[in-house]
Amino acid sequence: MKTLILGVAALPIAALIFLSSAPATAFGAIAPSFHFIGSSWRGYPPYIEPACEIADISADGSVATGYQWGTPGFGFRWTLAAGLAELGELTGKVGFYLPRAMSADGSVIAGTRLTCIDMEGWIWTQQTGMQPLTQTMGLTDVSFAIHHISADATVLLGHKVPDGDSALFRWSEDTGFVTLGTLAGGNAVWGGRVSGDGSVVVGTCAFRSGPGEQLLRSEAVRWLEDGTPVSLGILPGFDCSLSRGVSADGSVIVGTCRTIADNPNDMLMNAFRWTPQGGMTLLDIPAQQSSTVGVSGDGQTIVGWWSEGGPYIWNAADGFRSIEDVLVNDCGLDLAGWEIQKVYGISDDGSTVFGQAKRHVEPEWGARNYTEYQSYVATIPEPATVALLGFGSLLLIRRRRR
Numbered sequence: 001m002k003t004l005i006l007g008v009a010a011l012p013i014a015a016l017i018f019l020s021s022a023p024a025t026a027f028g029a030i031a032p033s034f035h036f037i038g039s040s041w042r043g044y045p046p047y048i049e050p051a052c053e054i055a056d057i058s059a060d061g062s063v064a065t066g067y068q069w070g071t072p073g074f075g076f077r078w079t080l081a082a083g084l085a086e087l088g089e090l091t092g093k094v095g096f097y098l099p100r101a102m103s104a105d106g107s108v109i110a111g112t113r114l115t116c117i118d119m120e121g122w123i124w125t126q127q128t129g130m131q132p133l134t135q136t137m138g139l140t141d142v143s144f145a146i147h148h149i150s151a152d153a154t155v156l157l158g159h160k161v162p163d164g165d166s167a168l169f170r171w172s173e174d175t176g177f178v179t180l181g182t183l184a185g186g187n188a189v190w191g192g193r194v195s196g197d198g199s200v201v202v203g204t205c206a207f208r209s210g211p212g213e214q215l216l217r218s219e220a221v222r223w224l225e226d227g228t229p230v231s232l233g234i235l236p237g238f239d240c241s242l243s244r245g246v247s248a249d250g251s252v253i254v255g256t257c258r259t260i261a262d263n264p265n266d267m268l269m270n271a272f273r274w275t276p277q278g279g280m281t282l283l284d285i286p287a288q289q290s291s292t293v294g295v296s297g298d299g300q301t302i303v304g305w306w307s308e309g310g311p312y313i314w315n316a317a318d319g320f321r322s323i324e325d326v327l328v329n330d331c332g333l334d335l336a337g338w339e340i341q342k343v344y345g346i347s348d349d350g351s352t353v354f355g356q357a358k359r360h361v362e363p364e365w366g367a368r369n370y371t372e373y374q375s376y377v378a379t380i381p382e383p384a385t386v387a388l389l390g391f392g393s394l395l396l397i398r399r400r401r402r
Contacts, residue, residue, distance in 0.1 A: 032331035061352025063106030065099040104151035112145040121146040155198030200250030202243035245295040252299025256291040297348030311343035
């Protein structure tokens, strides 16, 4: 286990100390930062995944959860102060304990125990540790998995497999199980996210020629509390739409529209943002291909991937910005040869992103070159805050000259 902190190379440490003592309302956010989580992975093609995978982070980005692969592997909860802490296992039950989602304050984690023959949902709290959800949810004889939870962890999204047929569900103590149905003519649903307030679930409904057959189209869907599916539609020129994220109150949904092509290089793929007032609109991005993976709680900041600049962060005021460019050029971080390869999500407050970085290593004495992969959490202040950090640095320089 290791945690590497890359500091702000362009600013004196004294400047950061000076600014950190200012009121939060004056500067809006903390200084930019970049942290590695868990152990790295030396990749020789085609093995290109990190040994540590982050699944979710808290609303303010200070707590993360995920899975550390190894012998044995383990689910973890991470904070900067404590590093990785194992979540443990259910008594007498083997399997991969894969965290999937975290409450807004980072105190509750939900996930799935996975084996080659079954699945079982579990929940972890700081007070009780890991507990099975089989009794709580009444699924003692059914395999089921957890995908996501609401901000207060009272609403769970998952799927169960009764008699071999997968069924997506929303669950809370008040409503019990609510099956999330398909659109007319649809024959499969893919789970996605539940809004922070638990009122809306987003996902995708697939239309195939038959079970396991070729995909004809898919439609992004939002389900209301009673399980009713509502299509978000498909924009002209595309064959599919897929939901990938939802704001805290369910009023903003992000996803991807794409075409169906035998050759992936021929596929047209564009990120979209949906609101009740404006419907589905493509993000104005100067690239042939783009996609989304997450959105902040207020629906204003989106993260994803685009073919011209890799992982991006977007808002209406600043448009598309490469995450790596923002960290290096705007925030002054020295990434020490690491490249931002993927982004997996963003915190509800919009300040923190997480994903995967890589760097190429050329060992001495003729050893084989390799690529190292590492999971990261990065704090990106608002542009105004970055400017204030630079202004504070100039103030200190002027004071020293006096």
